[in-house]
Amino acid sequence: MIRADLHLHTTYSSDSSITPKTLVEQLVAHDFIKVAAVTDHDTTCGISVTRQLAAAYPDILIIPGVEISTPNGDIVVLGAEETPPQPWTVQNVVDFARDHDYVSVVAHPYREYGMGDLARNYKFDAVEVFNGASTPTANKLAHDLAKLMGLPGVAGSDAHQPAELCTVYTEIQASLDVDEILKAVKKGLVTVPQPRKSIRF
Numbered sequence: 001m002i003r004a005d006l007h008l009h010t011t012y013s014s015d016s017s018i019t020p021k022t023l024v025e026q027l028v029a030h031d032f033i034k035v036a037a038v039t040d041h042d043t044t045c046g047i048s049v050t051r052q053l054a055a056a057y058p059d060i061l062i063i064p065g066v067e068i069s070t071p072n073g074d075i076v077v078l079g080a081e082e083t084p085p086q087p088w089t090v091q092n093v094v095d096f097a098r099d100h101d102y103v104s105v106v107a108h109p110y111r112e113y114g115m116g117d118l119a120r121n122y123k124f125d126a127v128e129v130f131n132g133a134s135t136p137t138a139n140k141l142a143h144d145l146a147k148l149m150g151l152p153g154v155a156g157s158d159a160h161q162p163a164e165l166c167t168v169y170t171e172i173q174a175s176l177d178v179d180e181i182l183k184a185v186k187k188g189l190v191t192v193p194q195p196r197k198s199i200r201f
């Protein structure tokens with residue numbers, strides 16, 4: 001089993017202060033979170049440099065990814081090493097993930113830039129049921145949405161500053177391998193530990 005922060009931003013997102021080096025250093029230093037998905041806003045440009053830095057440490061793993069801003073809300077695509085073809089409609093991003101065996105995740109559905117109930121109209125692979133930057137109420141609603149859609153729930157910090165990294169994570173029944181992790185998420189072999197300071201789901 002691995003523990004992964006499945007949503008975070010590096011300095012390749014214009015609103016984040018987390019350098020790839022800081023991210024890698026935090027994973028190396030962390031007691032039990034050794035996997036992180038780099039999900040910058042609308043770009044995958046930070047993936048290769050982060051992976052190169054991480055390659056020196058066999059016990060950590062970077063999952064490629066991206067957070068795409070669609071007009072209807074944000075979508076995290078885990079596994080993506082490139083951005084989807086334009087236009088970035090919800091349908092196009094979901095199709096892109098499916099065609100490439102990536103994992104499409106409804107990001108923070110019940111806060112700003114979230115798509116809310118609209119997500120029910122699309123074939124997503126998972127719902128972000130705990131987002132470190134969302135309120136407990138918004139996370140509770142996201143949890144209910146995942147249940148309603150019959151989809152696995154995943155969690156990520158949505159960190160934009162170093163102190164926020166790895167504050168939220170997903171437990172995944174997989175080894176330290178990107179393909180295995182993506183397949184495990186799709187199969188629902190995931191658990192989101194109860195966050196210490198938050199409400200109960």
Ligand SMILES: [Zn+2]
Pocket residue numbers: 007008009067158
């Ligand atoms: Zn984000």
